[in-house]
Amino acid sequence: MSLSIDDLQAFADAWNRHDIEALMGFMADDCVFEASAGPDACGAHYAGKDAVRAGFSEVFQTFPDAQWRSPRHFVLGDRGVSEWTFTGTRKDGTRVEVNGCDLFTFRGEKIAIKNSYRKNRVPAAA
Template sequence: MADMPGFVERLVTATNAHDLEALVDCFAEDYVNETPAHPPRGFRGREQVRRNWSAIFAAVPDITVRVLACAVGDEAVWTEWEMSGTRRDGGPHLMRGVIVFVVRDGRAVTARFYLEPVETSSGDVDDAVRGATSARPA
């Protein structure tokens, strides 16, 4: 995608090259990751970015990422991602979703992370609405 801001290009390039140091350098020291759909997964600091991506590169040695869409407004960079590869156990790895970054001085300072594993077995839209609106045991 030719119109990606430099930050996004650097992040995609570092990730696809499996260059952990270049990838970690895309994030501020005090980076804050929020995961609104799974609040306990949020974290602070780029050392957690390092731990996360070390584990991902080890578990999915051929992982590649693509940014399918990108929009920029003030400091916010809205990005739609696809991450794919093959896990060490031979199974497919496929995640899709949106990450909204706030970027300052060429580094992410915050992100709202909406990337999820792709699944194909939970049923259709009617099943999803029924599941989201039915009473669940406490």
């Protein structure tokens, strides 16, 4: 059995509550989180529950008011997608609003891989 659209909505709701324990309850023991930003082509790579927990926590530390609005989900077999509009304010006051998505790989009823993508906004050309 795989996760459902309702499960992905519950996962999104946990992100919006900043509920690390609920989020980790969805993750497999050997889970992977590839963040939308980081030093590598895949962003920042976190492997294993402890590292993924730290990566999720880092998102909330970077954006204390982070929210993922208007989520839309679909599931096909052991894969799933969530699309959303991310809003958040960095500690320096910089406001971010971008569209993005998560690509999921499921193992049974857990998330094995959460691979995040966000649009990058750049200033308009003069």
